[in-house]
Amino acid sequence: MGILTRFSVAMDEELLARFDDLVARRGSAVNRSEAVRDLVRDALVDAEWEDSAGEIVGTVTMVFDHHASDLSDKLDSLQHAHHERIVSSMHVHLDAHNCLEVIVVRGTSEQVRAIADGLLGTKGVKHGKLVSTTTGKGL
Numbered sequence: 001m002g003i004l005t006r007f008s009v010a011m012d013e014e015l016l017a018r019f020d021d022l023v024a025r026r027g028s029a030v031n032r033s034e035a036v037r038d039l040v041r042d043a044l045v046d047a048e049w050e051d052s053a054g055e056i057v058g059t060v061t062m063v064f065d066h067h068a069s070d071l072s073d074k075l076d077s078l079q080h081a082h083h084e085r086i087v088s089s090m091h092v093h094l095d096a097h098n099c100l101e102v103i104v105v106r107g108t109s110e111q112v113r114a115i116a117d118g119l120l121g122t123k124g125v126k127h128g129k130l131v132s133t134t135t136g137k138g139l
C-alpha cells in the first residue's frame, strides 16, 4: 500500500447512515475508510473487466413498477431490438406493483454495457445493476 491520502466526500445524511449500518454489519475490523477502499477496488476491477476484448455475459437485474406509464412496453421493445444478444429473461411479480426482471445478455463488453444502460436508464426503473462475467475465452 502506498501513502494514504485523505479526501472528503459529500453524501446525503440518510445514505451515509445506511452506509454506516452496512459497515457495522461487517464487524469491528472494518471502518468507513476500509469499506470505501473496497468499493473503489471493486469498481476498478469491474472497469478492467469491461475493457477486455473477449465475449462477456452480463446479467441485468432491475426492479420497476409495472403501473408506471408504458414502462413494461418500453423495456420489452428494448429487449426485442437486441433479441440476438438477449439470451434469456426472467420476470417475477414481486407484489401488486413491483416487478423484478433478470436479463442475461451476451456480447462484447461494449454491447452488453450499452443494452444494460438502455434498460437501467429507462425512466421508472427504480433500481438495477449489471453484473458481468465471462465464458473464459477472453481471459
Ligand code: NI
Binding pocket: 066, 091, 092, 093, 094, 098, 099, 100
Ligand atoms: Ni410483473
